[in-house]
Amino acid sequence: MANTTSNQPSVAQIWEWLDAVPDPEIPVISLVDLGIVRDVEWSDDGLIVTLTPTYSGCPATSIIRLDVETALASHGVERVEIKTQIAPPWTTDWLSEKGRARLEEYGIAPPSPAGGPDHCPRCGSPDVTRVSQFGSTPCKAHWRCNSCLEPFDYFKCI
Amino acid sequence: MAREAAFYEFLLRMGDNTLILGHRVSEWCGHAPVLEEDIALANTALDLIGQTQMWLGLAAEVQGAGKTADDLAFLRDAWDFRNLLLVEMPNGDFGQTLMRQFLFDAWHVLQLRALTASSDARVAAIAAKSVKEATYHLERSAETVVGLGDGTAESHARMQAALDYLYPYVGEMFLSDAVDAALVEAGIAPDPASLRADYDxxxxxxxxxxxxxxxxARRARGGGRDGKMHTEHLGHLLTTMQWMQRAYPGATW
Structure with a gap:
């Protein structure tokens, strides 16, 4: 066994490492910020990381698995099993506060229960219009600010 | 009908609907009238294909013959498919595509909502995941049907023609047979007819x-969900969708 009880990193340490793995499509937030890491636990055979997909067809899913394995391997954790769990289904409620703030800073309006952003993430104007329910990735919609005229992404609320 | 066999048929029906419609919608990729619509259609197709992986993945597991979702998608022939005829109908113009989407989404949301209460935990989990996406699809397809139907004289006429063309295929969603009876009995899926009132x-x-x-209302045109008689359109779709596996059997990415 690669990791004996005496030298295996703690679960809290693993969470910290995973919090440094960026989302492949929105690299300003981490996988932990995105709320897709559901569980981390040690078993007799190594580490088990349970992930949940955001959208069922999200093409980033396989890259995310690879990124998790690579990141953990770089910290010496070689025996990793990645499990996929679809229930309960992922919700934008699981986005961390830190993740929301980073999205906004980056120019992506964070999800809002109102069904749309209440201001432009660039200039702050409340005068915004939806261009399309869909955007550059499955998790985003396309909006535009009527004040600064910039288009921007809105992280859909599901 | 034996419960396992009925369950497998049911999973094919769910997965083939999303697979065939997902493929149809993806035919618009790079061809839609404006960029935003192109992106919206591609996103919808992506969700449907993702759902297919879950349904056909479970179908392969239940079948227990060592197959994968990909085997079921790419190595079956037209008569093995169990999708509704509606979803194999050609795209036509943009209006016809969105009308087909709306007629399907309106049923899909009701079906998935009912399935979240399935006695089979795997079915309930896939339904709970998919219904969020389907709800979003319905919001958009309904909005577009309203926008184009209540639009110009030209768009109105096209939407009415699309509805007249597609509506005969709606009735198939609510037909039931021995497969449905076995699933209702086991508490896995709702009786299709029970969704009709909300759909209407x-x-x-x-x-x-x-x-x-x-x-x-005319007699429901069936034959897709039980595989008895698909339209000629399905075969043409499969020649494109399955071409790679037919030309290079066993090819992997």
Whole structure:
């Protein structure tokens, strides 16, 4: 066994490492910020990381698995099993506060229960219009600010 | 009908609907009238293909013959498919594509909502995941049907023609057979007919707002969900979708 009880990193340490793995499509937030890491636990055979997909067809899913394995391997954790769990289904409620703030800073309006952003993430104007329910990735919609005229992404609320 | 066999058929019905419609919608990729619509259609197709992986993945597991979702998608022939005829109908113009999407989404949301209460935990989990996406699809397809139906004289006429063309295929969603009876008995899926009233309500509301007229109800055109008689369109679709596996058997990415 690669990791004996005496030298295996703690679960809290693993969470910290995973919090440094960026989302492949929105690299300003981490996988932990995105709320897709559901569980981390040690078993007799190594580490088990349970992930949940955001959208069922999200093409980033396989890259995310690879990124998790690579990141953990770089910290010496070689025996990793990645499990996929679809229930309960992922919700934008699981986005961390830190993740929301980073999205906004980056120019992506964070999800809002109102069904749309209440201001432009660039200039702050409340005068915004939806261009399309869909955007550059499955998790985003396309909006535009009527004040600064910039288009921007809105992280859909599901 | 034996429960396992019925369950497998049911999973094919769910997965083939999303697979065939997902493929159809993806045919628009790079061809839609404007960029935003192209992206929206590609996103919808992506969700449907993702759902297919879950349904056909479970179908392969239940079948227990060592197959994968990909085997079921790419190595079956037209007569093995169990999708509704509606979803294999050609895209036509943009209006016809969105009308087909709306007629499907309105049923899909009701079906998935009912399935979240399935006695089979795997089915309930896939349904809970998919219903969020389907709800979003319905929001958009309904809005577009209203926008185009209650639009210009040209768009109105095209939407009415699309509705007249597609509506005969709606009835198939509510037919039931021995497969459905076995699933209802096991508490896995709802009786298809039980969804009809809510479906008709959605149609009446949206089509009313779209100023479109529902054609007179005709006999339901079936044969897709039981695989007895698909339209000629399915075979043409499969020649494109399955070409790689047919030309290079066993090829992997």
């Amino acid at each position: 309500d959605t149609l009446a509301r949206v089509l009313g707002e779209a100023t479109l007229t529902l054609p007179e």
